[in-house]
Amino acid sequence: MDKTLVVFTYAPAGLGHIRVANALIEAIPECLPYVSFSPSDTTTETMHRFSSINTFARRLMEFTQSGRAGYLYTKLYTKYLKTHTDDLLSQFIHLVLAQKFKPTKIVIIATHFGHAYQLGELKGQISRSLGAKVSLVVQVTDDSPQDIWYVDTADLIICPSSKTKRALLEFAKKEELSFVPIEVVPYPVSLDFARELAVAKVVNRSHQFDPSKNTPINIIIPVSGAAVGMDFFSHIIHVLHEKSPRFVFHIVCRRAPFTVIFLHKMLHRNYVRLYVSDGYRETVEMYKKVYEENVISAEITKPSEQAFKALLDVNSIGGSYLLLAEPVGRQEYDNIAFLRRHGYIETGSKSTRGWVLPHGSKASAELIWSLYNDGVLKEAFNIFVKKESSDEIGSDGARQFWNAVLGII
Structure with missing residues (x-):
């Protein structure tokens, strides 16, 4: 009888890859045992932070993400x-051998292309060493059709839009790479975020948007893994709380040398709630x-x-209004x-x-x-119409991911 082990692998290049992996773990069918594999990669982590906060490095990164420069970067980096692959093979084999059963099938789920390329290159050796069939599934973690996401050793690539799919297939055809389906x-968002709020909490959120109420306005600020934008x-x-004491800020941040000063400043503001952790x-x-x-x-x-x-409904736990900062990358x-x-942001529709x-x-x-004081957010909350589900839109992308993966197991 076949025994399948799912291995999730992600890199510490920001928190996004971990959030996506977690969303997929939440939705994994109960019949599939799984384990996480996150080998230390200080180079990737350092590069990610440096290219996020340094203006020159940021422009260089953006330059290498498209056009001729992007093409050359993809060729060289892949x-x-x-x-x-360093000692990834021995680490991976040790991880699998430490499990309570011997798998006959191993499905690697990669939410970062770096580990995807490395483990894809090792698939044959892993299979021979463990006597198991090895499959590699890559989840694209942005709707960004960058060539590097076409991992030619994968067995399946999953992405958030047809636009990205077409671009990746066109690149593969042009480069005569092995075909990967x-x-x-829909983008895999945590199923916990998609759960519906209790009626009283829906009313509370509505009152937060209402300029005529005194309900505290809860705004969350997740500081990125690269600690971008702290100033x-x-x-x-500071400015929003000066305008109204209703504003309360919930800051989620990883404790690191480059966040210490920011956290110290926030610690002395009674309208700020700090949630600090040491790990990603x-x-x-x-x-x-x-x-x-x-x-x-x-x-x-x-x-x-x-x-x-x-993609979530406004009445769901994660259905907050999104105030998106200046893009990086x-x-x-x-x-x-x-x-x-x-039509989710800045359209003619309210x-x-x-x-x-x-x-x-x-x-x-x-x-x-x-947006708050003029009642724009209140109106957007009250008249929001949930969009019909499609292959790109829906709150159950994490479940749909597994429907696709089960087809190759």
Whole structure:
């Protein structure tokens, strides 16, 4: 009888890859045992942070994400990944052998292309060493059709839109790469976020949006894994609370050398609630817990994977209004394009789920204040119409992911 083991692998390049992996874990069928594999990768972590906070490095990163530069970057970096697997093989085999049963099938779920290329290159060796069939599934974690997401050793690639699927297949055809099937599935958002709020909490969220009420306005601010925008957040928090004491801010942040000063500043503000953790995974869990234990009406955040909470209904736990900060990297611009394409942000309709903030903390604070004070958010909340589900839209993308994966097991 076949025994299948699912192995989730992700990289510490921001918190998004972990959030996506967690969403998929929440939805995994009970019949599938799983384990997580996250080998230390300080190089990826350092590069991610440096390219996020350093202006020159950020522009260089964006330059290498498209066009001829993007093509050359993909060729060079994929070759590097495939030839630098270090001791991944022994770590992976040790992990599998430590399980309580001997699998005959191993399904690797990768939410970062780095480990996907490396483990894809090792599939044959893993299979021979463990006597098991090995399959690799890649989940694209932004709606960004960057060439590097076409992992030619994968058995299945899952992405959030037909646009990204077409672009990846066109790239593969042009480069004469091995064919990999690509499925389009709504972005996998945590099923816990999709759960409906109790009636009293729906009313509470509505009152937060109402300028005539005195209900505290709960805004969550998740500080990214690269700790981007701390000065930006600090100024917005100060300006909004000066305009109204109703604003209460819930800051979720990982404790690190580069966040110490920011956390110290926030510690002395009585309108700020701090949720601090030492680890990446713990920070992700804390972020979800804040939503579950408070009625959050809005989130000030990067347009990374958190932006796909726009797919949720306004009456769900995670159905806050999304106030998206200035994009960093091509993938965040692409995510905004996805949301605009589907009418979730900044459309002629007032039934939206978010807004892209202008450049600068002062202008952003003024916009947020006007959205609340002028009743724009109240109206958007009251008239929001849930969109019909499709292969790109829906709150159950994590479940649909497994429907696609079960087809190859």
